[in-house]
Amino acid sequence: MMQMTGAELIVRLLERQGIRTIAGIPGGAILPLYDALSGSDIIRHVLARHEQGAGFMAQGMARVSGRPEVCFASSGPGATNLVTAIADARLDSIPMVAITGQVPLSMIGTDAFQEVDIYGMTVPITKHNFLVRSAAELLEVIPQAFRIAMSGRPGPVLVDVPKDVQNQLVSFEAYPEPAVPDPVPALDMVAIESAAKMIDEAERPVLYLGGGVVHSGASRLAVTLAEQAGLPTTMTLMALGTMPVDHPLSIGMLGMHAARYTNFVLEESDLLICVGARFDDRAIGKAAQFCPNAQIIHIDIDPAELHKIKAAHVAINGDVATALEALLPRVKHNLRKRWLSHVDSLKSRFPMAMPGRDDPRTHYGLVHAVAAVLDDEAVIATDVGQHQMWVAQAYPFRRPRQWLTSGGLGTMGFGVPAAIGAALSEPDRTVVCFTGDGSFKMNIQELATLAEEGLNVKIVLMNNNSLGLVYQQQNLFYGKRVFASKYRGEPDFLKIAEGFGIAAVDLDSSPNPRATLAQALQSRGPCLIHASISREEFVYPMVPPGAANTEMIGG
Amino acid sequence: MIEQVAEPLQQHGFAKVVLELEVNNHPGVMSHICNLFARRAFNVEGILCMPMSDTSRSRIWLLVFEDQRLEQMVLQVEKLVDVRSVRRHGAEHEVFERLERFFH
Incomplete structure (x- = not known):
């Protein structure tokens, strides 16, 4: 018979579940749990500076590892500060368990x-x-919380624990087994057979991969299907990296900021094979015309x-x-020469235009210059805005879980704490966070956490002093x-970084930005890399909101 | 920028359907279900909930209109962790009919 408090029990169950790092902020209603956590030799606590930061750190860990990760917050404002990070995890299907303190049961209400x-x-x-x-x-x-977070379509689970429940003694015979995911649903083999037949019979098929391919660990299978059946393959924002960008069958990201040819290929297709994607409006434009x-x-x-x-x-x-495993042996090998050569001709007629790609002082050039210094082992996180779309368009993603971005909710402020989470989970990798000045300021306090932890996170700030x-x-x-989209004040981000104890370099004033960038990316530890970008640089092509994907402007 | 705003969906032209849900009986289940309908702007005309003879379960009866979103609505209800099963009945189901006299 074992006896312990609720708080101790939570810590033991988290240890048994394999949790090794928890991000959070203590407060009155969660102090018993923090007291119990202080006695753990197994779990490390990372003290965030805002609960939203803690939530995104847990997300960053979960996005690189694929397993549920944990954040802690106290009751009231601590808990409400987590809300954005939880909603973000929900929309991008990220497994996460948020544990909040609550006032004692007798005081609820x-x-x-x-x-x-x-x-x-x-x-x-x-x-x-x-x-x-x-x-x-x-x-x-x-x-249960872990089982639900990781089963089926992953997602966030919240566990609210009143303070007196944390202090209550509980006796039990044995610990419950750590959670495992539910078995996957049985496949409808008749549907698999008809899908295989449709793929074989199609003349202009396109494979459309979404974030579900990443969650399911199926990118290799998806690439194999594409190669076997000769399928030009497009990826959603969430799926970038599932097929290497330089794979001959890749036609890049689809949707609002896709290359023109990608949306034209989709327009002409006679069969769309949608795998783990959800026809989001940013990906498909006007649904009736997609x-x-x-x-x-x-x-x-x-x-x-x-x-x-x-x-x-x-x-x-x-x-x-x-x-995909069931589908593969049923799909015929097909070179599909005519369709693929048509795709190639669309690609050469309507390519992705990247003006300035060889000049590191431009937005595309900066993204390419960062990529040139790094290998595919690096993790690339972004915030939300123009910089996010430029990175999505220009960075050569080649593996799943290389790319962390807030897709569904589009949360500014995601980048820095998510990058910290990624580095906590995989400290040997270089983690780059592309951000903009608007997003950066939304969780800039986490620079303190970053400095304290000394993680290998490089923040590339594309600064146009505007939203x-x-x-x-x-x-x-x-x-x-x-x-309300241009800032009148202009903070000195280099001094801000210095104030937090983080090294900073300015590409604007560097005589050789490539060399400065390479040195900053290759030396270990946190660093802010500042680069000014003209406010008049827009993200092109662009599908106007509400329009069909073929009605792109620019680019 | 001018956008077309969809007319609010007129529901009263549609047939009514009775949904029978078997759910885990604990506080919070009703809020999960009602919240799901409310946030999708799907009207619930009538609602009835009682514990079953096995008190760890409850049965919930919902009277709703059968508009084109109902399929999606049922799929979403089925995803709720505390919902064990969902069955559909026609509006002629007696559960709400026999309650009529308490309301009219």
């Missing part, structure tokens, strides 16, 4: 100090959530995604890797009525 109904607030943004009512419940709730002549095969682990936006001719509910995508949209779609 009394408007107690730092009481907030975080359980109620997180219902729409979690995969599931729990309000724990006794320490004994933790024996079931903690493993791939107007194509039949659709849709493979997804989440049955609610099938037929949600586009009705599929063959819908397969299942794990992407399992489905660039807003400025771009106002110029393109709001009659050039620029409002």
